[in-house]
Amino acid sequence: MAKLKLTAKEEDKFAAELANIVAYVDELKSVDTENIEAVSHITGLENSFREDSLEVLEEDKLPHGQDLIGQTPKVKNGYVVVPRILSDL
Amino acid sequence: MTIKKARELMDNNELKSSTLVDYYLDNISKENKDLNAYLSVFSDEARREALETDERLSRGENPGVLAGIPIAVKDNILVRGYNATAGSKILENYVASYDATVVRKLKDAGAIILGKTNLDEFAMGSSCEQSAFGPTKNPRNREYVPGGSSGGSACAVAGEFALAALGSDTGGSIRQPASLCGIVGLKPTYGRVSRSGLIALASSLDQIGPMTKNVYDAALLLSVISGHDVNDATTLPGEKFELNEDMFSGNIEGLKIGLPQEYFIEGIDSRVGQIIEKASKDLEARGAKLYPVSLPHTKYGLATYYIILPSEASANLARFDGIRYGYSVARTEQGRSARTEQGRSANNSSDKNMWDIFIDSRSHGFGDEVRRRIILGTFALSSGYYDAYYNKAQLVRALIRRDFIEAFKKVDVLLTPTSPTLPFKFGEKTDDPLAMYLADVYTVSANLAGIPGISLNAGEVEGLPVGLQLLAANKNEDILVKVANAYEQIYNQ
Numbered sequence: 001m002a003k004l005k006l007t008a009k010e011e012d013k014f015a016a017e018l019a020n021i022v023a024y025v026d027e028l029k030s031v032d033t034e035n036i037e038a039v040s041h042i043t044g045l046e047n048s049f050r051e052d053s054l055e056v057l058e059e060d061k062l063p064h065g066q067d068l069i070g071q072t073p074k075v076k077n078g079y080v081v082v083p084r085i086l087s088d089l
Numbered sequence: 090m091t092i093k094k095a096r097e098l099m100d101n102n103e104l105k106s107s108t109l110v111d112y113y114l115d116n117i118s119k120e121n122k123d124l125n126a127y128l129s130v131f132s133d134e135a136r137r138e139a140l141e142t143d144e145r146l147s148r149g150e151n152p153g154v155l156a157g158i159p160i161a162v163k164d165n166i167l168v169r170g171y172n173a174t175a176g177s178k179i180l181e182n183y184v185a186s187y188d189a190t191v192v193r194k195l196k197d198a199g200a201i202i203l204g205k206t207n208l209d210e211f212a213m214g215s216s217c218e219q220s221a222f223g224p225t226k227n228p229r230n231r232e233y234v235p236g237g238s239s240g241g242s243a244c245a246v247a248g249e250f251a252l253a254a255l256g257s258d259t260g261g262s263i264r265q266p267a268s269l270c271g272i273v274g275l276k277p278t279y280g281r282v283s284r285s286g287l288i289a290l291a292s293s294l295d296q297i298g299p300m301t302k303n304v305y306d307a308a309l310l311l312s313v314i315s316g317h318d319v320n321d322a323t324t325l326p327g328e329k330f331e332l333n334e335d336m337f338s339g340n341i342e343g344l345k346i347g348l349p350q351e352y353f354i355e356g357i358d359s360r361v362g363q364i365i366e367k368a369s370k371d372l373e374a375r376g377a378k379l380y381p382v383s384l385p386h387t388k389y390g391l392a393t394y395y396i397i398l399p400s401e402a403s404a405n406l407a408r409f410d411g412i413r414y415g416y417s418v419a420r421t422e423q424g425r426s427a428r429t430e431q432g433r434s435a436n437n438s439s440d441k442n443m444w445d446i447f448i449d450s451r452s453h454g455f456g457d458e459v460r461r462r463i464i465l466g467t468f469a470l471s472s473g474y475y476d477a478y479y480n481k482a483q484l485v486r487a488l489i490r491r492d493f494i495e496a497f498k499k500v501d502v503l504l505t506p507t508s509p510t511l512p513f514k515f516g517e518k519t520d521d522p523l524a525m526y527l528a529d530v531y532t533v534s535a536n537l538a539g540i541p542g543i544s545l546n547a548g549e550v551e552g553l554p555v556g557l558q559l560l561a562a563n564k565n566e567d568i569l570v571k572v573a574n575a576y577e578q579i580y581n582q
Contacts, residue, residue: 001467001470001471002403002460002463002464002466002467003407003444003447003448003451004448004451004452004455004460004463004464005448005449005452006452006460014460014461014464017461017522017523018461018464018465018468020522020523021395021465021522021523021526022465022468024391024392024395024523025392025395025396025478025482026392027389027392028389028392028393028396028478028481028482028485029477029481031386031389031481031484031485031488033481033484033485033487033488036484036487036488037484037487038480038483038484038486038487039483039486039487039490041323042279042293042490042537042538042539043278043279043280043325043539043563043564045280045323045325045326048322048323048324048326050319064169064186064187065186067184067186068186068414071182071183071184071413071414071415072412072413072414073411073412073417073419073420074419080412080413082412082443083412083419083441083442083443083446084442084443085443
């Protein structure tokens, strides 16, 4: 799930460190949370809407998508080229 | 020099922005090699903008409240056209394609961006030692860490390499380095400042805030960068922070200050405790009233934080896939020339399938602490453990928030140390991630509860600064500023 690869040495190191951390966070299991509801937004903000209107941006405020697309390993005609995925799934 | 002072001098034609910019650039060129506060410096552009500002000021124009003021920006905040590495090898060559909202607001107010400052990789750390580009040193004593993750920004302000800086605070990353370097650092209420253009660590906790020489400057910068933003749906509607005279009156007569008893027990360095106690007595002598208060779930704050943060971080960092921007093994193996060979390239990557590119790019691009937290986060979110960890942490978070709501029914602000210990030396905590996490024990709860907090210098032990933290209820930065400013007056007397 993490999509990470570790060497055998790293595995040993991380396993020990993470075991420590998990043992530490395990103390939460002792907290009584009966009848407590999780908070979805910490300041209580609900539904954030904006008006569906046309906004004309000044030139220097326009998004520069190509500046970003140009940073991908492979580009073709302004599109990102990605490896075939269907056979790999 | 402070922003306020510099602006006064400039308005009276006694100081030029270009003189100020040259002063800082000169300091940077002499010292940055050793201190490593900046990852990139915009010398030419800063000089050009300073001259332009001087010209406009001499024509009697008013380019804004921050006209000509040189400011440093943490390298996880985007400035268009410049690198934004977030302290990570995976973004080493990434160039920002737009300005963060806060950067746009700084520019609109006339500020001059001097450069981008160092940080722990993706803001994960409390010492600046986790940066892929080497640690930053504490300018107060170079054998010590500057704190983190906004250590570069703290070093820039404390070491005379910028007049002020922006940092980001997810669990103390503004307040703790401010404390360790002896400056002021303010974490606003969640939603007060737009996160658009901030490279996300944990989206429900992250806030951008000012790091400055004094309380006034912090409040001034907050007034510039705060406000609702259509590009960040979590910003509070119509909640721009404005300065007022009452904040700087120094009058705290009758103001109620709470001392949370859970913050003054085991783990605190007694020398830190004494300084903070003296600070509270000084405020009492000024007319404030002290009350002991209890935040019963304090001891669960750090554990809650270290479940919620890695969970959100693991999701946020999933975007680094080696397919789009950032470091990619696909790029290095085919060489950059492949990019221009349009058309023929799609099949060249057949040696490596998508998952190879994905996994290899991430495994090489991310450092140890980042990989540790991604693994921890995906574990806490995995189907078998979701309820036991992530969900449980969210419930405890609600209890921590409730503790603060109850406390602020009784008092106006809470006063605590910012950090339980004195600044520490390089390497002291790097082998023990849990010990490093404990450096944030007094700061994480404010992020979990969404409330604002400020750290300011309250004294020294053996030449090492000790910071005082003040916390207030949601949207009450005005009270924070008022008490912090009063304390600063007492301290400077």
